[in-house]
Amino acid sequence: MNEFGSYFRKRREERRQSDRRFSLRQVATRAGIEPSYLSKVERGEEAPPSERTICALAEDLGEDPDLLLALGGKVSRDLQLAILRRPQLFAQLIRELNDLPDHAVLRLVREVRDGAW
Amino acid sequence: MNEFGSYFRKRREERRQSDRRFSLRQVATRAGIEPSYLSKVERGEEAPPSERTICALAEDLGEDPDLLLALGGKVSRDLQLAILRRPQLFAQLIRELNDLPDHAVLRLVREVRDGAW
DNA sequence: ACAAATGTGTAGTGTGTACTACACACAACA
DNA sequence: TGTTGTGTGTAGTACACACTACACATTTGT
Incomplete structure (x- = not known):
């Protein structure tokens, strides 16, 4: 029921084939979170992270933030503000x-x- | 900086002119919250309530939920789900x-x- | 063989959200 | 004049969110 984790893991491991820098630990560190936390998120043991963290992860992996946010069940704040106007x-x-x-x-x-x- | 409270209070007091049932206490009770809480919300001492409560208040007052939610800084969950698809x-x-x-x-x-x- | 790096388990934390419970002073109303 | 209703002040709560800290066993690289 939580697609975020499995999708992200799959993507990360794909990139890892050709670039060792995409280990769970290094990605987590670059995104500014603890590796153990990302581990739990990827396995769906923890809910998807905050918008801020999802965006950091998306940028590191070169993924589309809107897609990743959606998998995390979130609508980015800037879209919300556009609607609220x-x-x-x-x-x-x-x-x-x-x-x-x-x-x-x-x-x-x-x-x-x-x-x- | 929090328009929700003042707008709601204004609207409620307008309706109250012609119908005594729109006292703060009675509205709060019908919406399923404590009067003291609604009092603080209307005066902006507390942040706007949850989506659920905003919708209950909107229905009681005969206001548009989308507008009230927006004043509360929230985008309704069903709109979010439409976007997430x-x-x-x-x-x-x-x-x-x-x-x-x-x-x-x-x-x-x-x-x-x-x-x- | 040994050091470095990796993924994961356990336990705990600070902050925010969304309220409740109860008491109080004041006003209207009958 | 007493009861009923009104708005508000103080204090506190249950829960979820979004993580951290650290230890551990395993795997990888040289």
């Missing part, structure tokens, strides 16, 4: 997009990005 | 919409609602 507007939009299939949302994202607005 | 897509969309003015976002919301997708 216009709560009703975003609430309505997100709830409606939730019923649409991926390709529709993707198309929408592209159109917004391409400045059709 | 497609984290990268939503992250990109929200960040881009954040730079656009209200009317542009509003227009987008309307088009999605009207099923142009």
Whole structure:
């Protein structure tokens, strides 16, 4: 039920194939946490870390923070702040997009990005 | 710096003009919290309550939960879950919409609602 | 063979969140 | 005038979050 740990471990060990610096201990140290803690997190014995720590881990591994945060069940604070600025507007939009299939949302994202607005 | 309390108090006292049942005590009791706690929340001496309690208060007062949650600095869990299902897509969309003015976002919301997708 | 590095087990900690319980003084109301 | 209701002050609590500290056995590198 906690995908964060297993996903992160898998990714870390992949990178480790080609670079010894991606041992659990070294990654933990660079991210500023205790190795024993990361060990428990990777095995799902502990819940996913804080946003701050997840981002540090993501950067070290070269992973997408948004994806890793999502696996940890968290929405990054900056996205939350964007929503909080216009709560009703975003609430309505997100709830409606939730019923649409991926390709529709993707198309929408592209159109917004391409400045059709 | 905490708008939740003052806004809620204002709203509650407005409703109280025409209905004595909207005293602090009665609202608190119906929402399932202690009056002294609501008193502190309204005066900003305590941080805004949990999502659960905010929603109970919103329903009692007939306020929009999303707005009240936003004033409390929170994004409702169901919105978060919608985002977590497609984290990268939503992250990109929200960040881009954040730079656009209200009317542009509003227009987008309307088009999605009207099923142009 | 020996030192260095690795992953993990146990135990404990500080901080924040979200409240409760109870007492008090004051006001309205009947 | 007494009871009922009102807002507020003080004190305290249960629980979860996000870790740390350190020891240990095992594995790896030279």
